[in-house]
Ligand SMILES: Nc1ncnc2c1ncn2[C@@H]1O[C@H](COP(=O)(O)OP(=O)(O)O)[C@@H](O)[C@H]1O
């Protein structure tokens with residue numbers, strides 16, 4: 216099966232460029248010809264994960280792998296990692312600083328949103344060792 | 359997949375004068391949908407299936423080689439028809455202080471139109487219709503927000519061609535200019551006891567896209583307007599006719615809100631909702647991307663206008679856009695921001711379907727090519743080839759190949775519409791590549807010199 220891999224770099228705390236990677240992913244998936252709903256789901260998740268790397272993580276990378284049946288996004292960063300993954304997945308849980316909350320972030324809905332939109336979400340992380348997030352989508356069947 | 363939609367688009371819109379065009383890259387670089395290529399370094403060619411009628415190319419061309427097809431340049435003999443005229447509210451911003459909307463409408467009447475229909479009151483009615491629509495929309499389970507104003511035809515085309523997943527965010531409401539045209543026809547036909555087809559309705563517009571959407575409306579079976587005339591074309595004539603107006607018929611009925619529509623933010627001033635106004639083409643594209651990602655779900659309604667500062671930045675205006683904005687602001691102040699339309703009256707019309715189009719925006723979606731998983735497979739292969747080749751180029755973004763950027767050039771190469779030799783750097787670039795280099799795709803390796 217034809218497949219495509221693409222690597223995107225994400226810089227921590229770069230709020231000027233934050234969001235650009237997910238816009239690029241969205242436009243690439245659209246260009247390839249995935250259905251609007253799959254593109255949207257993937258873009259929403261890419262955005263949440265990208266913003267988490269920018270805000271909470273360290274410099275990181277998104278590796279996008281697609282084939283006609285699957286879209287997989289692997290986010291890794293070398294930031295502080297997540298101490299308690301179950302807690303981080305709870306709606307409303309956030310360690311965002313007051314400054315970030317003022318910027319409109321820190322609703323604690325990012326990871327729950329990813330879980331809702333994606334077909335699977337795996338989080339591997341240990342405190343002090345960064346994160347590895349694997350977000351996968353099964354491409355919807357069409358005519 | 360950037361499919362060209364040529365088959366959907368019947369009307370040639372922008373014309374390149376081959377005698378005048380010298381094949382520079384300015385229009386090609388300015389085009390937001392990458393619809394322009396410069397052929398043989400000589401002349402710009404527009405892919406009609408990609409063009410959204412924004413007019414950016416017309417604006418940037420230093421030689422005036424690009425023009426839009428227009429309605430008639432002069433109004434000709436108006437007496438042999440019943441001709442009704444309506445104007446974009448931008449018209450009211452184009453004259454010096456002291457000339458009021460009513461003077462301008464009387465000036466139009468003196469030019470010989472049998473009927474002058476002011477649009478500003480309908481603008482205010484349209485505001486109410488949007489509020490009513492949104493109230494109902496909220497109750498739906500699958501309602502998507504924000505809704506997007508259907509008023510700017512370039513925005514509508516941009517969405518239809520580049521953001522079709524957002525078609526469902528455009529409410530199926532008829533624009534004020536179309537409502538005005540429909541009502542003019544109805545009333546005049548009744549008054550003169552003739553068929554509606556005997557009535558001609560002309561719209562005075564600051565922008566070329568209105569002309570195209572009369573010939574080819576996206577969300578209506580047909581347009582009620584018969585002709586659009588560039589504001590700049592009738593300006594001098596109208597100005598003369600305003601000078602010695604001495605009648606005192608009242609043709610203008612709206613308050614300041616209906617008058618403000620010509621500038622960015624004008625439409626949403628009349629809405630009691632959580633709204634944004636986004637002017638300018640690049641900003642419009644950026645925000646449509648955000649809407650598509652669901653980042654603006656908390657907003658009810660967005661007024662997009664692709665011209666800077668809104669319609670008063672249109673290519674066929676006469677006054678400086680900032681001066682015009684100031685003029686409008688003064689008019690709004692003078693007429694006040696109280697709404698003059700009666701809610702219960704508009705509600706009654708709304709319930710009767712008065713505001714709705716006969717063709718919903720979503721119906722356009724069905725016209726779009728449906729992609730299958732083998733298309734996705736091809737899309738992936740195509741994208742891989744693009745990336746492979748793109749890596750071999752120096753990415754100078756010079757445009758000498760006749761494509762707006764290196765990526766588009768390579769896409770054209772992969773689609774067989776151009777060849778790598780078209781890149782002026784390719785020969786020197788080739789010398790740096792080795793046959794044994796397995797990063798170089800096989801089909802290109804064949805093309806490399808045997809050894810050095
Ligand atoms: N890349 C990351 N590195 C470190 N911590 C993270 C990362 N992503 C998420 N987290 C932790 O998980 C929490 C919940 O994330 P999320 O659900 O996106 O909410 P929010 O970003 O609003 O805080 C964050 O507050 C943070 O403590």
Ligand SMILES: [Mg+2]
Nearest residue numbers: 263267325326
């Ligand atoms: Mg988050």
